[in-house]
Amino acid sequence: MECSAEVSTQAPIGLTIMEKLIGLIMIAVGALWLYTTYTNMTSISMSAIFLVLSAAMIGIGILLVIAKFE
Numbered sequence: 001m002e003c004s005a006e007v008s009t010q011a012p013i014g015l016t017i018m019e020k021l022i023g024l025i026m027i028a029v030g031a032l033w034l035y036t037t038y039t040n041m042t043s044i045s046m047s048a049i050f051l052v053l054s055a056a057m058i059g060i061g062i063l064l065v066i067a068k069f070e
Helices: 013-039 043-066
Strands: none
Touching: 013 043
């Protein structure tokens, strides 16, 4: 009596959808943060930190959207 179970390496569809949704939300929040910081720049030192953080958030969001689970 042989039992051979195949293990699926595919991600659950709900996990994939949530990954893409969180990526889109991060892009939107990062873009709003970038725009707000850029239009209200008073102190260049503090604004630079927030500009970099918002750009990083947008970059991570893009990576989440284009990532493929294997």
